Amino acid sequence: MHSCCQFWCTPNFHFWCIVSYRLQHAIDLLKEHITHVHFLKLVGTATNPIEGLAMIADLKPGLIFLDVQMPNLTGIEILKLIGNDCRVIMTTAYKEYALEGFEHAVVDYLLKPIPFLRFLKAVNRLWTIQNNIRPVNEQDHYVFVKTEQKGKLLKIDSRRITYIEGQGNYATIHMNDRRKITAYLKLKELAEHLSSKGFVRIHKSFIISLSHLTAVEGNMVRIVDEAQSIAIGEAYRKEFFEMINTKLLSVPPNNPTD
Incomplete structure (x- = not known):
């Protein structure tokens, strides 16, 4: 049964x-x-x-x-x-x-x-x-990446990517089901392609999904279900915090009790 x-x-x-x-x-x-x-x-x-x-x-x-x-x-x-x-x-x-x-x-x-x-x-x-996850067009959900296996392309649901770690000409894509996918891609190429899908580069070695970002602690970010925080690189801090400030809710100074 x-x-x-x-x-x-x-x-x-x-x-x-x-x-x-x-x-x-x-x-x-x-x-x-x-x-x-x-x-x-x-x-x-x-x-x-x-x-x-x-x-x-x-x-x-x-x-x-x-x-x-x-x-x-x-x-x-x-x-x-x-x-x-x-x-x-x-x-x-x-x-x-x-x-x-x-x-x-x-x-x-x-x-x-x-x-x-x-x-x-x-x-x-x-x-x-x-x-x-914010609604997007169906065709925007998926990307294809080259893997370590010659001639093999892997289809990935971009909504399930939590963050990406760059390693030279390769990138490790971390998924929300704990899988790690190694792709033959430079982080710069991924950042350009994924920026319209809610991803942001915060370090020379890291791209994160804003959908899976849970907290910003000083110059570190936390990703859902990840024990370790990820550092925000100095070269990326200004742009990152400008983006965060557009989403920041605060009490107007003249109306502290509203």
Whole structure:
């Protein structure tokens, strides 16, 4: 058996979720986790992945909570069928499927039995992603980069890039699912291409996504889910802080209590 649920995070923010079909206690555990998160709401279940696909097509979900091993269709096969139309958090007892799942840009990969704190981290990551992404045209979401493998181009959803680190003629692209993609590109080329997509260069070696920027602390910035801060290079500080000041909210000096 597997179940489906819909999440509500903000107005008009819809999520369908498919979870484990075989073990009832795994389903019950996820149901219990959902009850403890204020922006999640369980609205229904399906016992067959084909029926689940029909529900997904009908409801046009924002998220699928997807098991890997299911009858008739595997979770990986469902990922290929639904494409990039919705977010996916995968759940399974088999960690060997994680790499293939991340190749389909899943939000997270949870191993059963799923502890509540790990579950909470996954759904909070989704909350952060959703609330920081500004709508853009569909064709603007994706970029293609040359990889270390000769002749291979990789398609990347630019909304999921948190920051980029330059290393000579190569760049390491950090994704919000913890993947690191090495691309044969100079940081200058990336900065020019991504500036219109909400990215800014803050150091000779770093470009950051403003959507994933969580704080500015002196001459350092913090990126969501990253333990280490990134320094703002001296040559980039003036332009960066001028941009930040355009978004700064402050109380007018003559109206301190308004």
